[in-house]
Amino acid sequence: xxxxxxxxxxxxxxxxDLVGEDKxxxxxxxxxLPTLRQRLAMPEMLIDLNAIDVLKGICEADARxxxxxxxxxxxxxxxxxxxxxxxxxxxxxxxxxxxxxxxxGTLGGSLANNDPSACYPAAAxxxxxxxxxxxxxxxxxxxxxxxxxxxxxxxxxxxxxxxxAAPCAYMKFKQPASGFALAGVFVCRLEGxxxxxxxxxxxxxxFRWSQxxxxxxxxxxxxxxxxxxxxxxxxxDMHADAxxxxxLVQVATQRVVQALAQx
Numbered sequence: 001x002x003x004x005x006x007x008x009x010x011x012x013x014x015x016x017d018l019v020g021e022d023k024x025x026x027x028x029x030x031x032x033l034p035t036l037r038q039r040l041a042m043p044e045m046l047i048d049l050n051a052i053d054v055l056k057g058i059c060e061a062d063a064r065x066x067x068x069x070x071x072x073x074x075x076x077x078x079x080x081x082x083x084x085x086x087x088x089x090x091x092x093x094x095x096x097x098x099x100x101x102x103x104x105g106t107l108g109g110s111l112a113n114n115d116p117s118a119c120y121p122a123a124a125x126x127x128x129x130x131x132x133x134x135x136x137x138x139x140x141x142x143x144x145x146x147x148x149x150x151x152x153x154x155x156x157x158x159x160x161x162x163x164x165a166a167p168c169a170y171m172k173f174k175q176p177a178s179g180f181a182l183a184g185v186f187v188c189r190l191e192g193x194x195x196x197x198x199x200x201x202x203x204x205x206x207f208r209w210s211q212x213x214x215x216x217x218x219x220x221x222x223x224x225x226x227x228x229x230x231x232x233x234x235x236x237d238m239h240a241d242a243x244x245x246x247x248l249v250q251v252a253t254q255r256v257v258q259a260l261a262q263x
Contacts, residue, residue, distance in 0.1 A: 005045040012054055012159060016134045018047050019155045025049055027070060027109030030101055055108070055159060058082060063165060065089075069108025069158040074099070076107065086127070087263065088168030088186060092119045095172065097179040108158040111143070114150050114205060116235065117180035121206040123170065126186040126197035129163045146204050166190045167263045171256040172200065173248045175239055182240050183248035185209075185256045193217055196253065201245045202232040212253055223257065225250045 009015040019025065022044035026032060035041045049055060055070035058079045065085050067076060076082055077094035096102055096119055110120040111131060124131070124140040131138045134157040143151050152158070172184030181200030188195050194216040199206045211228040230249060234242035 002039065002042060004043055006048065007045060008048040008051050010051050012052055012134060012157065015047055015049060015052060015157055016155070018045070019157065021154060023047060025112075025157060027112070028072070028105040030097070030105040030109070031113050031115065032109075049157070060085070061162065064162040065165065066160050066162045067107055068160045069111075070106050071108075073097075073102040073105050073107070077102065085165040086123075086163050086168060088170040088188065088260075089123050089127075089163060092123050092170040092184075092186065095119070095170075095174070095179070101179065107161060111161065112150060112152060112158055114144055114148055115180070116147055116202065116205040117175075117182075117200040118206075119170070119172065119181060119184055119199060122181075122184055122186040122197040122199040123163070123168075124161065125206050125208060126188050126195045127163050127166060127168065127190065128195070129161050131158055132160050132162065133158050144206055148205075164190060167260060169256045169259040169263065171252045171259065173252060183245050183252050185249060185252040187216075187253070187256050187260050189260065194220075198249055198253075201234050201249050203235055204232060207232050209249070209253070216257065220261075223254055225253045225257075 007018055024043040024046055026046050026048045049070055056068045058067050065082055073093045073096045077090050083090040110118050129140045131143050138151055145151055166188045168188035170186045172181040175182050183201045184199045186197050194213050196209050196212050197206055198209050215222040230246050234245040236242045
């Protein structure tokens with residue numbers, strides 16, 4: 001570590017007054033604290049959001065589930081409201097990392113970081129969740145802009161995220177040590193149409209698999225996903241090459257679509 005200023009605002013407005021260039025927000029810290037220890041980031045100030053109560057909690061609002069940005073993964077997984085209205089999201093949250101990560105990591109931190117192997121971006125994109133910030137509201141379709149990149153401005157803070165109620169399911173093949181997705185697929189049926197998002201596999205991060213969506217919307221019983229093309233370039237690393245990940249996406253899609261059919 002190295003010297004930097006530390007602030008722990010008690011309100012969203014106080015945090016908003018502090019943000020700016022070379023000042024970084026701290027949510028659950030599951031990604032950013034290791035980054036600091038390795039000196040891969042050197043902010044002038046660290047702004048800790050953990051004391052801001054308005055950023056926490058889960059409720060129903062206008063037939064949608066509203067989840068505060070500082071809500072922990074474990075709370076999302078255990079929420080009866082989420083399990084009822086967005087069941088795939090509860091499954092997803094319950095499979096993130098390990099118990100220590102699930103009790104510290106947050107929804108807002110995951111979305112803002114937009115790690116290409118994180119789980120929440122797949123749910124947000126498939127459901128076209130709305131990401132509400134201290135300045136505006138953004139649909140997930142417009143929020144994710146590539147590897148570790150989002151539409152957030154430097155002085156913008158995610159306050160909460162709203163998800164539409166929908167039959168949905170999630171399945172991932174995880175990297176055993178980290179729990180990150182080698183390939184994860186979230187599928188939902190929203191307003192009569194299938195939407196499907198993939199994480200952990202694409203070089204540019206989370207993406208919608210349009211060919212699979214088209215096939216399912218034409219025939220809900222479609223299952224031959226190995227016959228479909230996966231357009232994005234796949235990640236290749238020490239854990240899996242591109243062909244292996246492509247196969248994982250196809251298999252995960254078949255399984256998660258079968259799970260959705262049973263809801």
